[in-house]
Amino acid sequence: MVSIKDIAKKAGVSISTVSYALNGSSKVTDETSSKILAIARELNYVPNAAARTLKKRESRILGVFLTDFKGDVYGELLDGMKEVCNSQGYDLIVCSGKQSHRMLPERMIDGAVILDHTFSSEELLKYAERNHKIVVLDRELEHPNINQVLLDNKAGATLATEFLLEQGHKKIYVVSGPEGSYDSTQRMKAVKMVADRAEDVEWIEIQGDFKKSGGEKAAEQIMQEYTEPVAVFCLNDEMAIGLCNRIADTEFKIGEHVHLIGFDNIELTRYMQPRLATIDYSKRKWGALASEQLIKIMSGEKVDHERIYVTLVKGDSVGTETTRSLPRPN
Amino acid sequence: MVSIKDIAKKAGVSISTVSYALNGSSKVTDETSSKILAIARELNYVPNAAARTLKKRESRILGVFLTDFKGDVYGELLDGMKEVCNSQGYDLIVCSGKQSHRMLPERMIDGAVILDHTFSSEELLKYAERNHKIVVLDRELEHPNINQVLLDNKAGATLATEFLLEQGHKKIYVVSGPEGSYDSTQRMKAVKMVADRAEDVEWIEIQGDFKKSGGEKAAEQIMQEYTEPVAVFCLNDEMAIGLCNRIADTEFKIGEHVHLIGFDNIELTRYMQPRLATIDYSKRKWGALASEQLIKIMSGEKVDHERIYVTLVKGDSVGTETTRSLPRPN
């Protein structure tokens, strides 16, 4: 490995002069500087990240932690994060799994964005307590070194539920996310609030998992119990897709027998037939804002928690309840 | 930050004793050792990754470089990589974008897996020349420090094309990937080979981009030129999905007017109506193998290039050509 020491030797100067030249300090003559730069290029010199990080006590790398690498929500979110990070001179790395947690306490990264419910809040608080900077996207956590950028789950679930009610639906299945998911809990709470306040509305929770398989299972149960048209609120789009596809094998029709709305507005919903009604928000903005907040708290700036606003996307997957007595197909 | 120096002071021993104890060396008494460990825990000691990396000249981190964070192929592939990495005591980080390239030459990571055609081969060879270890998944590149783990594109495209021919199709549109994509070029070459060898077969290339939008555009052209049923080979599933969805808005029917086959067997194809015919391979195995090869060449082991085998998945998106004169709908 070629180090500044090698360059110094070859250039006949000291290592400090080399360091200055390499870092573009104005303290060194243009002449010496260009000579050093030339030699550095000639020797294929590349600075050593570990040494720099050790000395400067910062790596200029930010990490984002995901539950897993699958999931349709992540793509744009990560792109949003990357954009902001890069523009601020940081690199972004994506990590998953318990093993990678060490990156934060061992100071391989300067800060972390968390979207991983397997990362316990105790662990996060422990790190925050040791002065590591963290932004959480998937929980509420109060600490001077932690900032929250959360989806407005309550507004989203309220919009979705009210939309179903407005269309005249009286029986609503709600397919939830996995145990312990903050998003699921929050959305569920809002549904309950709205539905309980309405007259004559019955709502039934089906335990889901935020994956396609959960939607499929829910479809089975719903069709089994079917007596008349029902509304279904899948707490994310992936389950809605699973549900749709299970139902596509039957005579039941989405938007007629089963009125369906999702949450997330993932790209695929644009392509579904009929178009899935869902709750939209900017994933790119979510990621960008998370990175911004992280960089701010790292620089010592005091910032408030942020919220990502949501909107309703209507779609033919939810029809008006004009066909109360539509019979069970076949 | 608490370092081994602090522990040493508190324990009344030297820093080397602390280091030995922390690394489980048998050279230190159980008594001293447990005392040191207790103090380390008490002080919330966490080793500093940069210092360890600098000294040991390895980070135990492997990096994978992707063109972008979107893309349905990546999830399982990354999981496959992560599994192998972790089991071998390595961490995996996912990077994207030109800025992050520095991770390799600056020795932040011990090795890299490349699935990013924006990473030039010259750059990769340069790094390989400086003794960095690399596994490429998206090109052919010969160097002692580079290993290839490539899809058997030729076999896949041949299987797909032959399947269309067996079903009696005589006119085949091929929707390609973006300019410069190795996978696209290889697949295209195989199609040409098979189709040209067959009698009476006409094939037409449509320039695509491996994204949904490319499939949509291809759909427009195909419908415009339509006179009788045609076959279409989209060189990846994402374009096939775009094509399907564009066609779903019309009276044309997949599997009747347009016989469609894709490539990749991404999860979503399972849910399409009709089921998309495609080429399958294990993404998880691809990732796992890539990691294994990387770790092997890093340990100085000499390994051959590897190939990921593919199979044909039939689906109702390709019907038999019994309806040669099916008229143009509406």
Add this chain to the structure above:
DNA sequence: TTGTAGGCGTTATCAC
């Protein structure tokens, strides 16, 4: 069994 000391590659504070 434990301590001393040198060095990994870099930055940064001093002198000169």
Add this chain to the structure above:
DNA sequence: GTGATAACGCCTACAA
């Protein structure tokens, strides 16, 4: 403007 020199936190001969 340039050069010694001392860290940064850790590992590891070698010495005691």
